[in-house]
Amino acid sequence: MSLLQWSKRWLITVLILLIYLLGCSLTLSVDRLGHHTEESNLSIHLVRLIINPVMLALEQNHHQLTSPEVQENVRSLAEEQGIQLSYVGLDGTILFSSDPSSQGEHIHLASALHYDLNHAGHANYGEDVVDMAFPVLHASDGIQIGNAIFTIPKAMVTVQPSSTLPYLVAGISIIIALILGILLLTMHRKIHKRLLSPVHILQHHAESILKGQYDKPIHYKHTDEVGELYAMFDLMRTEIKYLSEQRTKQEQAQKELITNISHDIKTPITTVKAYIEAILEGMCADKETLMEYMRIMQTHTDKTAQLVEDLLLHALQELGQISVEPREVYSGPTFEAMLGSFGHAVRLKGLTYETPESVPNVLIRMDTTRLEQVLANLISNALKHTHRGDTIRVHTELRADQFIVTITDTGQGIRAQDMPFVFERYFRGQSSPVSRHVQEGTGLGLSICKNIVEAHGGRISFSSKEGQGTSFQFSLPVC
Structure with missing residues (x-):
């Protein structure tokens, strides 16, 4: 409904x-x-107002009722109120009465006591008075010690109807x-x-969102529950709009990634193909020229293999299936071997390559192949941001049960506006006037590094200042 x-x-x-x-x-x-009827107009409230002074005097002086002065005082109060009083003990003996002659007599309590005003009115039907009984309680312990029977004129307690x-x-x-x-x-x-009406309006907004129209704001002028609902709905619209924009950007980035990788793979393959054709045509007159061609083909083949590896890791990262198989190894010989393998490539670019004199030798659970990829990506990233004559420095240390590796370069650094997005997939930064080659690559390397390091239970971070260099640091827990 x-x-x-x-x-x-x-x-x-x-x-x-x-x-x-x-x-x-x-x-x-x-x-x-x-x-x-007349009885229905009798008022218990009027009864209580009339008898209250007498009841108060009786309860306060019941233990002195044998005193003539007390008896006279109580009789005077009853006469002032226009009523008659009989104080009856629990055995039915009249201990005190407005009529002294009746004192000492015995009455039948079951028929003489009427605690309810209606019953009292029926009992005195046709008479001008009503006999109303009230229990008398001991002031200290509240135990009933007797009964006070008041004879009250009906005219005094009858409410005249209008x-x-x-x-x-x-x-x-x-x-x-x-x-x-x-x-x-x-x-x-x-x-x-x-x-x-607001619900109907909200329904139209929901239909617009279902159609992909996220730009129309949702406003409601009242600050009530419906207003809170509108506010939450508008927040949801904003979030859906943001997610839609992010999805569009990601799809565009993926398209650009495929285009860039296709271009990057095509270039070295074309080069390798050209050199193979040159060799086949006999253009290598001597062994030295042949070896030079082979080195060039090897360089381009390595570049192609690296691009394919990045693309594979990216696909595995999308599926959450990057394979990390850590084993317990000693950090000293493992990292010395890995760092030494990068020296030739760095020096070939005309840069100074500084490695630690000794690597702390501790037991670490790590996947050597994956961590070598991390180091290769970080050093390759440093090469893209440096020029001939700059320095790439690697430092290792132990700190609070963490094995820490720091890779520092003296290159162009990272722009402040690019820093929040460094570890995001597809992000390649913007070219600066001084360094036009910063955008080389797929934009996947640092994202893959972060994924691998965190899979080892470690953390990766960086610090940079534009024009002065960059420092990347990652830590691995020690066994």
Whole structure:
């Protein structure tokens, strides 16, 4: 059932109940006019107001009722109130009375005591007085010690009915019914205006989002529950818009990645092919020229293999399946061998390559192949940001059960606006006027490094200052 249908049915039901309320009020008024009796107008509140002073004096002085002065005081209070009092013990003996002659007599408690005003009125039906009994309690422990029987003129405790009261009640009931009806109609209008209409508007916004239209803001002018719903819905729209933009950017980046890798792979393959054709055509006159051709082909083949490896790791990273198989090895000989293998490539570029004189020899659980890829990517990244004459320095140390490797270069550094995105996939930075070759590569290397290091339980970070160089650091837990 829709909210609109529910509100209509609710309104009809309440209106029917109001009509019943009005009918019941009129019926009650007519019934009160036709069945009014004198006993029904006796007021227990008036009784209590009249007897309270006498009851107070009796409870305070019950242990001294044998004293003539106390008896006279109580009789005077009863006479002032216009009533008569008989104080009866629990055995039915009259211990004190406004009529001294009745003191000492015995009464039948079951028939003489009337604690209920209506029963007392019926018992004294047709008489001008009513005999009303009240228990007398001990002041200290609250135990009943007797009963006080008051003989009170009915005229003193009878509430005279007003002939206009039933009509007044009926009039008030009609006014209340009208007010409730107006309130219900106002509530129905408010529900439609403040709840149903906003929900319909929100439905249109949801349909727009389903169609991919995320740019239209969602506003609501009231700060109530519906306003909070609108605010959350607009936050959801903003988040969906952001995710859609990110997905579009990622798809575009993937397309660019495929294009770049295709171009990067095509270039070395074309070069290798050209040199193979030259060899086949007999253009190598001597062994030295042949070896030079072979070295060039090897360089381009290594570059192609690295691109294919990056592409494979990227695909595995997308699937969350980069294979890391750590084994316990000693860091000293392992890292010395890995760092030594990069020296020739760095020096070939005309850079100074500094490695640690000794590597801390501790037991580490690591995948040697994957960590060699991390070092290769970080050193290759440093080569892209340096020029002939710069320095690439590798430092190793132990710190708080962590084996830490730091790779520092004195190159061009990273621009401040690029730093938040360094470890994101596909990000390659922007070319600076001084270094136009910074964009070389696929933009996957540092993302892959982060994934591999974290798979080993370590962390990777960097610091850089544009124009002064960059330092990458990663840590591995020691066994």
